[in-house]
Amino acid sequence: MLYPTINNFIGGNFLASGNPRFLNVISPVDGRELSKVPMSSKKELDAAVAAANQAFASWSKTPIKERVQVFYKYKFLLEKNLESLAQLVHEENGKTIGEATAEIEKCIELTEFACSLPQLITGEILEVSKGVECRTEHVPLGVVASIVPFNFPSMVPNWTIPNAIALGNCMILKPSEKVPLSAGKIAELLKEAGLPDGVFNVVHGDVEMVEAICDHPGIEAVSFVGSTKVAKIVYLRSTQNFKRCLALGGAKNHLMVMPDAIPGMTAQNVSASMSGCAGQRCMAASAMVAVGEVDHIIKKIVEEAKKIVPGQNLGPVINKESQQRIEKYITEAEEQGATILLDGRGITVNGKEGGTYIGPTVIDHVKPDMNIAKEEVFGPVISITRANTVDEALAIENASPYGNAASVFTQNGGVARYIIDRASAGMIGVNVGVPVPREPFSFGGWNESKFGVGDITGKSSIEFWTKLKKSTIKWNPEAGVNWMS
Ligand code: NAD
Numbered sequence: 001m002l003y004p005t006i007n008n009f010i011g012g013n014f015l016a017s018g019n020p021r022f023l024n025v026i027s028p029v030d031g032r033e034l035s036k037v038p039m040s041s042k043k044e045l046d047a048a049v050a051a052a053n054q055a056f057a058s059w060s061k062t063p064i065k066e067r068v069q070v071f072y073k074y075k076f077l078l079e080k081n082l083e084s085l086a087q088l089v090h091e092e093n094g095k096t097i098g099e100a101t102a103e104i105e106k107c108i109e110l111t112e113f114a115c116s117l118p119q120l121i122t123g124e125i126l127e128v129s130k131g132v133e134c135r136t137e138h139v140p141l142g143v144v145a146s147i148v149p150f151n152f153p154s155m156v157p158n159w160t161i162p163n164a165i166a167l168g169n170c171m172i173l174k175p176s177e178k179v180p181l182s183a184g185k186i187a188e189l190l191k192e193a194g195l196p197d198g199v200f201n202v203v204h205g206d207v208e209m210v211e212a213i214c215d216h217p218g219i220e221a222v223s224f225v226g227s228t229k230v231a232k233i234v235y236l237r238s239t240q241n242f243k244r245c246l247a248l249g250g251a252k253n254h255l256m257v258m259p260d261a262i263p264g265m266t267a268q269n270v271s272a273s274m275s276g277c278a279g280q281r282c283m284a285a286s287a288m289v290a291v292g293e294v295d296h297i298i299k300k301i302v303e304e305a306k307k308i309v310p311g312q313n314l315g316p317v318i319n320k321e322s323q324q325r326i327e328k329y330i331t332e333a334e335e336q337g338a339t340i341l342l343d344g345r346g347i348t349v350n351g352k353e354g355g356t357y358i359g360p361t362v363i364d365h366v367k368p369d370m371n372i373a374k375e376e377v378f379g380p381v382i383s384i385t386r387a388n389t390v391d392e393a394l395a396i397e398n399a400s401p402y403g404n405a406a407s408v409f410t411q412n413g414g415v416a417r418y419i420i421d422r423a424s425a426g427m428i429g430v431n432v433g434v435p436v437p438r439e440p441f442s443f444g445g446w447n448e449s450k451f452g453v454g455d456i457t458g459k460s461s462i463e464f465w466t467k468l469k470k471s472t473i474k475w476n477p478e479a480g481v482n483w484m485s
Helices: 042-059 064-080 082-093 097-115 155-166 181-192 207-215 228-240 263-279 295-306 320-335 390-399 413-422 460-465
Strands: 008-010 013-015 022-026 033-038 125-129 132-140 143-147 170-174 200-202 221-225 244-248 253-257 285-291 339-342 361-364 381-387 405-409 427-430 466-474
Touching (some): 008 181, 042 143, 042 170, 042 200, 042 207, 064 082, 064 097, 064 155, 082 097, 082 181, 097 155, 143 207, 155 181, 155 221, 170 207, 181 200, 221 228, 221 460, 228 244, 253 263, 253 390, 263 295, 263 381, 263 405, 285 295, 285 390, 295 361, 320 339, 320 361, 320 381, 413 427
Parallel strands (some): 143 170, 143 221, 221 244, 253 285
Antiparallel strands (some): 008 013, 022 033, 125 132, 132 466
């Protein structure tokens, strides 16, 4: 084992789990065992909630301008430890060092946003009747939980940690059991930055721990990021327990390519979008709709995709099951008559034989009713469906139950606007393959890509992580009596 057995982080201390059930943490890069992660007990969750609840009393009363000082320091520590944090993400998730470095840089940007919260959270005040003023304040919720997926071991936790905590909440993080190592490093850095004990806690586990979080009476709100299947379970279970919940799910993002698109730039963007992080991004373009005559662009996409080499500038997918599932999608599409232009099945990387790699795969003439066109593949695979008109392309995009992102590649502003207005997705790109809004703009999809109101990052997250207090105040009886005063 490369690292010691993983501990929970409760009340500012790393504590060994008392539960006998552990899972092996395997690096998808080469199949070596990195560590063991505990499947913690409900008692351990109780201890974390109790520690968070105790910390909440003083943390919630600390002025926000003081609270964000911790995040200025945390940002500095992220910068200082960028290399080691990226290395850990690379080892446990498999993405390349370059991609892992970009992930930590994004954590820095998210933390910068949290540092700006005092500027954004000011309430409103107005004299509403003679001598009577109304004012609003954003008040923290209490103990909140963040349940996260495997594909961004550091970034997705940092979608929620800085904002929720700077806004005065205390948090329990439940990392993905597939990539549990980065969370410990985050806890270490937050402590070093001066975060009081108990404000941030990490409890490891899998399904049972997620269910215990949804049911726990001491947790006020649950944010979840993961697959749609589990997002639905978490949303239903936690709201049934009268908690606030925002649950982000899976995706099937359509990329509509028009005949007037700039071939080189389009090809480069399409292949980067489908293969970045081995296609394991909820913003990856996995379905391209080729509108009209775009064979010359498809040819260039294949040329670009050929430059992506497993084990060099392409990381593995997370595990063997994922590898087999993705290969099955490709084989099924082939059997149903699609044309494989570039085939990434059956890849082994020399010296990393235990790794779970899939090469970049481009599949043409995919029909809209094939599974590969409808379902989330989550691998470096793009399926191309042909359409004759923009409306036909939009009909394909609109038919998807998901709604995370959609992009159009064109030089025609009118066509771009037409698609922005009609695509059924929360995040739209124009000549951008991965249309992630950067801070202060918020991140969140539509339809079955998100359950709950509002977005998870940016200004929108303020509404999720706080409740509004409205005060109606009269200090001057001499002002006399007016309507409702
Ligand atoms: P997942 O749904 O399998 O797991 C997410 C979390 O839920 C993990 O912490 C896991 O322990 C827990 N979990 C798994 N099965 C559960 C169950 N049956 N009941 C309760 N909890 C359960 O997701 P994943 O495979 O880790 O991540 C990939 C998925 O996440 C993809 O679908 C991807 O699109 C999605 N994702 C979405 C976004 C977004 O912003 N919409 C961002 C990142 C990832």
